[in-house]
Amino acid sequence: MSGETKILIGKLLRADNRAFVAGCRTKELVAPALGALCKVRLEEGLEIYGLIGNIIINDDSLVRQLVSGISIPTEYTEDNRHNRNLPVEISVLCVGFGQGGKIFHRLPPRPPLSLDALYLCDDAELVRFTSAGRYGYFRHILRLDDQPVEEILTAHLANARQAHAQHGRADWYTGACQELIVLLRDDYEGLMNVLNALAELE
Amino acid sequence: MDTINRANPHPIGYVVGGGLEANLQVRLTVPPQEVQEGSFVVIDSGGWRFYGLVTDLQLGSTNPRFADEQSEERLPRHLAELLHGQTLFTNLAVMPVLMLERGPEPGAEEYRLWKNQHPEETQPVPVKTVPSHHSPVLLADAADIAQIFGEENNQEIFRIGYTREQGHPVCLNLEKFVKRSSGIFGTTGSGKSFLARMILAGLIHADRASALIFDMHNEYGPDSTSSDTGAEVPGLKGKFGAKIRLAGLGARTSFGKLNADLSLEIAQSDITSEDVLLLSQALNLNETAPIVLSALERDFGQDWLHEFLSMETGTTVEDENGKSVPAPNSVEAWAAVGNVHPKSALALHQRLQRLGKTAYLIADPATRGLEQIIEDLEHGKHVILSFGKSNTELDYLLVTNLITRKIRDHWGNSTENFHAGKGKEPRPLVVVVEEAHKLLNREMASQTIFSTIAREMRKYYVTLLIIDQRPSQIYDEVMSQLGTRISGSLGDEDDINAVLSGLPGRGALRGLLSKLQAKEEALLLGWGVPMPIPIRSRRYDNDFWKELLGAQESPKTIEEGNKVLGFDSNDTD
Numbered sequence: 035m036s037g038e039t040k041i042l043i044g045k046l047l048r049a050d051n052r053a054f055v056a057g058c059r060t061k062e063l064v065a066p067a068l069g070a071l072c073k074v075r076l077e078e079g080l081e082i083y084g085l086i087g088n089i090i091i092n093d094d095s096l097v098r099q100l101v102s103g104i105s106i107p108t109e110y111t112e113d114n115r116h117n118r119n120l121p122v123e124i125s126v127l128c129v130g131f132g133q134g135g136k137i138f139h140r141l142p143p144r145p146p147l148s149l150d151a152l153y154l155c156d157d158a159e160l161v162r163f164t165s166a167g168r169y170g171y172f173r174h175i176l177r178l179d180d181q182p183v184e185e186i187l188t189a190h191l192a193n194a195r196q197a198h199a200q201h202g203r204a205d206w207y208t209g210a211c212q213e214l215i216v217l218l219r220d221d222y223e224g225l226m227n228v229l230n231a232l233a234e235l236e
Numbered sequence: 237m238d239t240i241n242r243a244n245p246h247p248i249g250y251v252v253g254g255g256l257e258a259n260l261q262v263r264l265t266v267p268p269q270e271v272q273e274g275s276f277v278v279i280d281s282g283g284w285r286f287y288g289l290v291t292d293l294q295l296g297s298t299n300p301r302f303a304d305e306q307s308e309e310r311l312p313r314h315l316a317e318l319l320h321g322q323t324l325f326t327n328l329a330v331m332p333v334l335m336l337e338r339g340p341e342p343g344a345e346e347y348r349l350w351k352n353q354h355p356e357e358t359q360p361v362p363v364k365t366v367p368s369h370h371s372p373v374l375l376a377d378a379a380d381i382a383q384i385f386g387e388e389n390n391q392e393i394f395r396i397g398y399t400r401e402q403g404h405p406v407c408l409n410l411e412k413f414v415k416r417s418s419g420i421f422g423t424t425g426s427g428k429s430f431l432a433r434m435i436l437a438g439l440i441h442a443d444r445a446s447a448l449i450f451d452m453h454n455e456y457g458p459d460s461t462s463s464d465t466g467a468e469v470p471g472l473k474g475k476f477g478a479k480i481r482l483a484g485l486g487a488r489t490s491f492g493k494l495n496a497d498l499s500l501e502i503a504q505s506d507i508t509s510e511d512v513l514l515l516s517q518a519l520n521l522n523e524t525a526p527i528v529l530s531a532l533e534r535d536f537g538q539d540w541l542h543e544f545l546s547m548e549t550g551t552t553v554e555d556e557n558g559k560s561v562p563a564p565n566s567v568e569a570w571a572a573v574g575n576v577h578p579k580s581a582l583a584l585h586q587r588l589q590r591l592g593k594t595a596y597l598i599a600d601p602a603t604r605g606l607e608q609i610i611e612d613l614e615h616g617k618h619v620i621l622s623f624g625k626s627n628t629e630l631d632y633l634l635v636t637n638l639i640t641r642k643i644r645d646h647w648g649n650s651t652e653n654f655h656a657g658k659g660k661e662p663r664p665l666v667v668v669v670e671e672a673h674k675l676l677n678r679e680m681a682s683q684t685i686f687s688t689i690a691r692e693m694r695k696y697y698v699t700l701l702i703i704d705q706r707p708s709q710i711y712d713e714v715m716s717q718l719g720t721r722i723s724g725s726l727g728d729e730d731d732i733n734a735v736l737s738g739l740p741g742r743g744a745l746r747g748l749l750s751k752l753q754a755k756e757e758a759l760l761l762g763w764g765v766p767m768p769i770p771i772r773s774r775r776y777d778n779d780f781w782k783e784l785l786g787a788q789e790s791p792k793t794i795e796e797g798n799k800v801l802g803f804d805s806n807d808t809d
Contacts, residue, residue: 211315215322219298229311229319236312 041065041154043072044124049145052128052174054084056152057121060114063089066124069189071155071163073132074146080133082142083155083163084126085175087186094120126152127178127186129171130163137163139170161202164194169213176217176224183224187214188231195235247372249328251279255366259291259329259744262373268293268326272401274748274759274770276376277330281367283350285336287360287376287384289768291744292329299323330373331744333767334360334384360384360766378404384766385409390784394438396431396722397758397771406760406771410438413720413764414445414666417690417700421707421735422724427756429455430776431722432703433472436668437776440476440618441784445664447618447701448609448643450636452627452670457482457620458494472620475781481612483605483621485635486595500605500621502597502638504542509533511638512541512588514683518630519587524580531574542599545592549582595626596635606639610646613665629674633684636675640667641685644698651696662697672702673709681711690717707734720764724773725752736761741768 043066044056054074058066066072066086074082093101097114100106131142155163164171175187191210198206211232218225248271254260260279264271271290279286297303302323308316337358340346360383376399385407386393392411399406413435420435422428433456439447449456457480458471473480473494484496509529516525532540547570551563562568571581591597609619621639623631643665653659669675669686681687689700691713707715707723708730716738723735732749736742739761748770749759756775761768774780 208314208318212318212322215319219302219323222299222301225319226307229307229315232315233311236315 041156042151043154044121044152046074046146046148046150046152047121047123048148051141051145053087054082054126054128054146056124056126058124060091060118060122061116063122065154067189069186069191069193071129071160071190071193072126072152073155073159074150074152076146076150080142081131082128082146083130083132083137083171084128085186085190086124087127087178087181088125090123090125092120092123094118124152127174129174130166132163137166139167139174141174157197157201160194160197164198164206164210165202169210172210172213172217184228184231187228188235191232192235245374247374248277249373251281251367251369251371251373252327253369254329256332256363259331260288260366262328262330264293264326264328268295271328271375273751275401276381276399276769277328277373278376278380279330279332279367279371279373280338281371283337283339284365284367285338286332286363286367286371287334287336287380287767288330288332288363289744289748290328291331291741291747294327294329295324296327297324328373329744331741332363332366333741335363335365336360336383375402376404377402381406385769390441390786392442392444394435394442395774396435396438396760397773400757400770400772403772406769408435408438408720408760408765410435410442411444414439414664414699414701415694416719416763417702417717418720418722418762418764419672419702419704419707419715419718419735420722420724421704421726421731422758423705423727423754426724426726426752426754427758427773428703428705428724430469431724431758431773432456432668432701433469434774434776434780435701435722437472437475437780437784439666440472440479443616445666445699446613446616447666447668448613448639449618449620449668450632450670451620451622452632454622454624457622469776470778470781472618475785476618479616479618481609481617481619483609483619485621485623485626485631496622498605498608499603500596500609500635500639501601501603502606502635503601504545504597504599505538506606506638506642507541507591507597507634508538509540510683511634512591514637514680515630515633517679518633519590521587522580522583524577525584525587528576528580528584531576535570535574541588541591544585545588547585549585590630591634594631596631606642609639610643613643614650614663616663632671633674633680636669637684637686640689643667644685644689644696647696647698664694665698666701667698668701668703670703672700672704673706676702676710676714678711681714687711687714690714707731710734712737719762720760721762722758722760723749723752724758725754726750739768 044058047055047057066089068086070086072084072086076082100110128141130137130139175183195207214228215225218228248266249262249264252261252263273290273293275290277288277290307319339350381399381404386409388395388405388407392409393407394410395405396408397406398404420428420432436447439445451457456471457473459474460469460471462469473482481497482494483498483500485500512529513526532544536543547567548563548565549567551566552560553563555561562572567581567585568578571578612619647662647665650659650662654661675684675686686700689698704710708728715734721735726732726735726749732746735749736745745761745768752759752770756773757770758773759768759770
């Protein structure tokens with residue numbers, strides 16, 4: 035499915051059914067962004083969709099030494115960007131999967147495997163994934179308790195809104211806001227956090 | 237159900253809770269301003285249609301903080317609107333009143349089977365169950381209202397007004413209305429007397445019962461002028477002509493330009509001691525009066541009043557021994573013989589002088605007005621009795637009670653004859669009483685004939701139509717017997733409670749009644765209407781008469797009628 039999506043952003047480091055982490059070289063960290071929809075294609079036509087929930091840049095002893103030095107020569111910084119052996123970690127939250135041409139907003143039957151390729155989805159695919167069902171994948175995001183839910187949601191909604199404005203349903207964004215309000219109406223703090231973040235999109 | 241065939245198929249909300257005791261709770265899905273307290277709504281659920289009345293609107297929120305925060309100031313407009321749509325809401329309290337079985341979806345096989353089992357048209361019945369959760373709620377359309385209140389036929393199904401929001405016609409079944417005693421209430425200026433005029437016009441036009449109207453303020457028969465607008469208000473006589481008989485109390489009662497059809501003079505012999513005791517308060521009788529009265533009746537029979545009033549007081553003659561004694565024709569002389577305390581007799585004599593001075597109470601009336609009235613009423617005519625100048629409380633109490641008692645006795649005899657197979661069925665009669673609290677207050681109710689009539693309901697084919705502004709002053713036993721109650725705006729809490737006495741759902745209706753507009757709005761309730769409903773009353777104007785009488789409209793006034801016939805009405809005096 036959607037074999038056109040070609041922007042490779044990383045390779046799988048570790049995974050479980052709910053989330054997985056991919057790694058990439060520091061200098062490749064251009065395309066991925068918080069809230070972006072990406073996917074891993076497994077054999078047998080199974081595609082696992084996820085939203086980027088966090089991007090982590092780890093340190094090592096060399097970086098610590100450099101940082102604690104008085105000044106860092108430019109070539110050291112360049113070297114660190116190009117030749118560093120430690121990958122940037124991209125945490126991806128599983129939000130659904132595709133199988134047999136259909137999109138499901140459930141957790142995938144099994145996680146992707148190490149070294150599987152992680153691709154960034156284009157607008158058409160973003161529209162296709164978000165149009166399926168009735169915003170069911172929101173529950174995977176709202177379930178998070180150790181990550182900034184409203185930020186991930188806002189980043190995702192900003193992307194999806196733009197994609198829908200060009201290729202999809204004009205009322206998608208309104209429906210999404212409405213769904214969030216319905217899901218969060220018993221959680222005043224949580225809902226107001228989300229709405230305040232969404233207000234910045236205006 | 238056939239919601240798609242409705243004039244307005246859009247639901248205004250859906251059922252979220254409640255029950256029969258506590259009202260149904262309906263989540264409103266339209267702005268609250270589109271629905272008002274008193275709105276008539278229908279709820280379709282499982283082959284039944286429920287009919288109810290909105291008795292309250294309540295603002296709610298899923299969390300009070302959503303209501304407290306003015307989030308529209310913090311959030312972009314569309315987000316704020318979406319948020320308010322989900323977290324802030326209005327709930328309607330709907331009092332379910334009636335339900336109607338409608339069976340499965342028309343056209344389906346199940347419907348055909350159901351229709352075979354229920355070939356007759358189903359009728360609305362008092363509500364015994366509740367609609368399911370999430371059943372759609374719609375504002376009633378004209379067809380729903382006609383289903384419940386009947387479709388106007390310019391006869392006994394009489395259009396009395398319109399629903400307040402959508403203006404759908406609401407009808408009153410006059411045949412049912414006169415089957416039990418009824419009441420029209422409202423403060424001064426609430427349009428009570430216009431409403432009464434209109435209903436009387438409808439009753440007379442439908443001709444299902446004869447009406448005897450005690451017109452204390454001379455406003456029903458002749459044309460008059462509205463105290464508010466100064467516009468001319470057509471009277472019943474001008475519109476119905478010969479169907480109406482104008483009776484004047486005493487020989488010289490004036491009806492403005494109209495002449496009385498008959499004068500009502502009452503023979504003194506018609507007055508009983510009970511009639512006088514009824515006036516104890518008005519005549520300021522003292523405690524010994526009943527003893528003196530019973531002695532008078534014992535000695536003189538039915539002529540007691542005439543005899544007593546002809547007696548002199550304080551006159552003396554000398555007896556054989558030259559001693560001054562009461563003259564033979566004096567009260568004192570009668571008291572001495574009759575073994576009555578002279579002072580008590582004198583006191584009563586003095587107080588009864590007021591009766592002797594009335595213009596209508598005479599020893600030997602030239603006309604038999606009372607018999608004439610009874611005859612007219614029996615023959616399907618309607619009588620408006622004007623009190624003319626004799627319009628004190630005393631006159632009103634005495635005359636209304638006396639006449640009604642005579643009529644009730646007459647109808648009682650006719651009914652008994654009819655049941656014995658000796659005569660035709662008596663014509664139903666409605667006695668219209670204004671200022672009814674004077675006759676039906678707690679002290680008087682047990683003594684006047686009116687409370688008896690109210691209690692008897694239709695046993696003797698006589699019912700009351702009470703028109704009053706202080707229903708709380710009317711004895712509760714009488715109030716609770718009233719079948720149909722039509723109430724305009726009432727200010728006093730006691731009056732509101734009195735109108736609702738003996739009715740189910742009082743709590744919910746109290747709010748409705750207390751918030752009626754001061755003018756032109758009324759609440760219909762009680763036995764005579766299928767369910768309570770607030771209405772904007774029909775206007776009593778020329779259009780009303782055109783619609784009621786149509787092409788057969790009689791000449792507007794007697795004067796015009798006479799002109800048509802070539803008479804000059806000024807010559808008829």
